[in-house]
Structures are given as C-alpha cells and as structure tokens.
Amino acid sequence: MDSAAPGPSFALTDEQAELQRVVRQFARERVAPRAEAFNARAELPLDLVGEMGQMGLFGLPFPEEVGGSGGTYLDLCLALEEIGRVDQSLGITLEAAVGLGAMPIYRFGSDEQRERWLPPLARGEQLAGFGLTEPGGGSDAGALRTRARWDGDAWVIDGSKQFITNVGTDVSAFVTVAAVTADDPREITNFVVPTGTPGYVVGQGYRKVGWHASDTRDLAFSDCGVPADHQLGEQGRGLANFLSILSEGRIAIAALAVGLIQGCVDECVRYAQEREAFGKPIGAHQAVAFKIADMEAAAQLARNQYRYACWLLATGQRFTREAAIAKLHATEQAVAAAREACQVFGGYGFTTEYAVGRFYQDAKILEIGEGTSEVQRMLIARDLGLPR
Structure with a gap:
C-alpha cells in the first residue's frame, strides 16, 4: 500500500525563523515608536519603506533572477504579520506593493516586462498600484466602465478607479489597470500606466477611518495613451x-x-x-x-x-x-x-x-x-x- 502524501507542517525553517526575528526587531525598534506620529499626520514614512526595501522585504516571494529575495509567499506573510503587529498602515503598504503592485508583473508580464519593471519594485525603490475597483463596481469586480480602445499605435484608456493603494507617493512608478477592450463588456484586458502619463490623474486621497498613514487615492484616465508593449497579459484575460x-x-x-x-x-x-x-x-x-x-x-x-x-x-x-x-x-x-x-x-x-x-x-x-x-x-x- 502506498504511503499517504505528507501533509502540511506549520514549523518554520531556520531561515524563516530568522526572517521572523529580524522583522519583529525592526517593527519593535524602528516602526512602533513612530507609528502614532505618522498616523496622526496621515503620512507614509518613506524612509521606513526604504529600510524595508534594503531588508529585502519587497522582494520576498520573487526569484533572485528578477531582483527578488528567492523566498516564498509564506515568507511575505511572516513579514506582514510582524509589521502589522505594530502598524497596520505600513503593513498594508508592504502587502499592496508586493501582492497587488508587483505580483501582476511577475505572474503575467513578458520576460521584457519583468526585466523592465520588476527589479525596482522588488528592491522597494518603487511602488506600484493595482487598478481594479471602480466607483460603481465595488464587490462586482467585473462591472467595469473603464474602457481601452486601440488607436492605431497605442491603447487609449478612459475611466476611473477608486481606493487604490500606493499610487500617490514620491516613489510610485505605475498602476496596472483593468479595462474593457471590446463591445462585449466581458472582454477585459490589463495595462501598465506609468506615473506621469498624459491623461492619467492621481486624486488627492481620502479621509479614512483607519490606515491613515497608507496612501489611498482615486484615479482618472482621460484619453490616456499607452503603447502596445504596456499591455499586461493576454487580451481578454484581464x-x-x-x-x-x-x-x-x-x-x-x-x-x-x-x-x-x-x-x-x-x-x-x-x-x-x-x-x-x-x-x-x-x-x-x-x-x-x-x-x-x-x-x-x-x-x-x-x-x-x-x-x-x-x-x-x-x-x-x-x-x-x-x-x-x-x-x-x-x-x-x-x-x-x-x-x-x-x-x-x-x-x-x-x-x-x-x-x-x-x-x-x-x-x-x-x-x-x-x-x-x-x-x-x-x-x-x-x-x-x-x-x-
């Protein structure tokens, strides 16, 4: 009789235990003493973001060949738990930067797109946003009104997004955007829209109940053109x-x-x-x-x-x-x-x-x-x- 496949073990490896210890120390010594000051000012501490980048936290689940730390998704979660233990605003900044900002490039980008956009995200030198949620959609994620049309030599995007994290900081590089690309509203495609692209406007932010020190904005796109090589993933699979x-x-x-x-x-x-x-x-x-x-x-x-x-x-x-x-x-x-x-x-x-x-x-x-x-x-x- 074949033996049963091994089940999950919740024991951490020596490397994971060391990661947990290092992040816990950083959270207690560097983050906790300043958390309330940044909360009161509704200000994201970019110097701490930079330190987290130097620690390799933004690259945890990505392989070393694309600038990552060569870890696992559990490694990222261990870091998130320790940061969130003292400051949720900085925790969601890390979570959104890695899981929402960089992960679409890693999962669906071409080799050229990964080489171009992923390394500075994995090093924490840049942040990226994830543009899915819209004012009229909410939990109905597929009910998109943002449209992208092909105009001969570029995709032209019109629409808006809301509650988007990490798009309005001094180190925000781009947002990935989901848009309808055909008469059939079910054909949705994703695009990379760099910060500063004409027609791409980042809002002033929200007065939030919590997560005061994280960056949360609404976005507007008006005749916003991006070249063909900014399409992320297969058309219609967005x-x-x-x-x-x-x-x-x-x-x-x-x-x-x-x-x-x-x-x-x-x-x-x-x-x-x-x-x-x-x-x-x-x-x-x-x-x-x-x-x-x-x-x-x-x-x-x-x-x-x-x-x-x-x-x-x-x-x-x-x-x-x-x-x-x-x-x-x-x-x-x-x-x-x-x-x-x-x-x-x-x-x-x-x-x-x-x-x-x-x-x-x-x-x-x-x-x-x-x-x-x-x-x-x-x-x-x-x-x-x-x-x-």
Whole structure:
C-alpha cells in the first residue's frame, strides 16, 4: 500500500525563523515608536519603506533572477504579520506593493516586462498600484466602465478607479489597470500606466477611518495613451488574471489581520499586568483575563489557517476556498479583538495614545479590502457546490 502524501507542517525553517526575528526587531525598534506620529499626520514614512526595501522585504516571494529575495509567499506573510503587529498602515503598504503592485508583473508580464519593471519594485525603490475597483463596481469586480480602445499605435484608456493603494507617493512608478477592450463588456484586458502619463490623474486621497498613514487615492484616465508593449497579459484575460491575484492576496490580508490580533494580545498583556483595579492587576480578574485568552486563541487559529493556505499555494494545489476561509476568519476575529482590546484599556482604549486605539481604527477595513466578508462567504459556498 502506498504511503499517504505528507501533509502540511506549520514549523518554520531556520531561515524563516530568522526572517521572523529580524522583522519583529525592526517593527519593535524602528516602526512602533513612530507609528502614532505618522498616523496622526496621515503620512507614509518613506524612509521606513526604504529600510524595508534594503531588508529585502519587497522582494520576498520573487526569484533572485528578477531582483527578488528567492523566498516564498509564506515568507511575505511572516513579514506582514510582524509589521502589522505594530502598524497596520505600513503593513498594508508592504502587502499592496508586493501582492497587488508587483505580483501582476511577475505572474503575467513578458520576460521584457519583468526585466523592465520588476527589479525596482522588488528592491522597494518603487511602488506600484493595482487598478481594479471602480466607483460603481465595488464587490462586482467585473462591472467595469473603464474602457481601452486601440488607436492605431497605442491603447487609449478612459475611466476611473477608486481606493487604490500606493499610487500617490514620491516613489510610485505605475498602476496596472483593468479595462474593457471590446463591445462585449466581458472582454477585459490589463495595462501598465506609468506615473506621469498624459491623461492619467492621481486624486488627492481620502479621509479614512483607519490606515491613515497608507496612501489611498482615486484615479482618472482621460484619453490616456499607452503603447502596445504596456499591455499586461493576454487580451481578454484581464479579469481572470486580476482575480487570481486577489486570491493570493487574501492569504496576505489574513496574515496582516493575524498581526493585528497578536498586537492586541501584546498590548493587553502588558497593560493588564500594570494597571490595577480593586487592589490587584486587572489581569487577575477573569473578566479581563478571559478576553485576552480568547484573543490569543483567535490569533493561533487564524495563523494556522493562513499558513495552510500558503502550503497549498506552494505545493501547486487549489487554495481558493482555504484563502477565503483564512481571510474571512482572520479579519472578523481582528475586528472582535480590537473591540475587546479597547474594552480592556477602558477610556485609554478610545485614544490613539495606545496602539489598541489605532488597531480599532484599522481593523474594519480588513473585512472589506481585497474582497468583503460577503464575497468570501460567496466563494466558499460556490466551492462547496451550492447553486449560484
């Protein structure tokens, strides 16, 4: 009888454990002390982005021959969890730069396009955006109004996008854009639109509930022309290609959410040991201790799920359902953990003087970005064979 194929192991390799240690130290020593200042100013700390680039974080899942670090998607998720443990804004900057900005070039670009655009992204010297979401679309990702027409020697794009990350910084190089390229609205093709292209206008940004220090903009395209070699991937395959990018990205968002939950545990354990009420530390009261214990349980379970999805991805197996489960569970638990962490801190939790206040601001978007909780449930239901 043939032995069963080996199952997943959640044990980290020595190299992964070292990566985790290095990123955790960077997050605690370089990011955490400045996180609230950048949050208050709604300013992305580009110097820290540069340091992350020098550490090789932006190139983690890409091979060395294209300027990457030669790691895996799990390596990226480990880094996201550690950064997100102290600052979600910087965490989503890394996640969007790698998973949404650079990954479409790596997955669907030609050899020439990879050579041209991927190395500076993998080194963290440039950032790129992912232009799918539109004002009238939301969760209906295929309902695109942005159009691209061939005009003899160039593709000319007209339309708009919203809630796009990393397109308005001093190091933003381009955005990849999904646009309808035929009378049939189902024919969608992707394009690379460099920053500064005539007809491409980057908006001023949003007043957001959370993720204050990340860069989020709306985009407009008016007679915006790009040459033929800026078409990314096969014509008509744009939506399918972008949706596959989102499937991978859901694992990364789950890792970011786990970072938030673990950050809540870190802050609450420290505070519950120091803060006293009724003659003893508040952590000695079961009402507080049980809240923190539930947060730790949530973090452990969500971490196991995203690592399982990473294992499926790495071994070439279907991972769509598991990625949706990872994102759904981790993000909803992150919202619950942030709420309970603020309760542990009492009035102080309603300020951003403490990290739990920022976590409370940042948590909700995790249930929305890269596919809402409702979309994740829809994907899970469809994968179970339930009727559409």
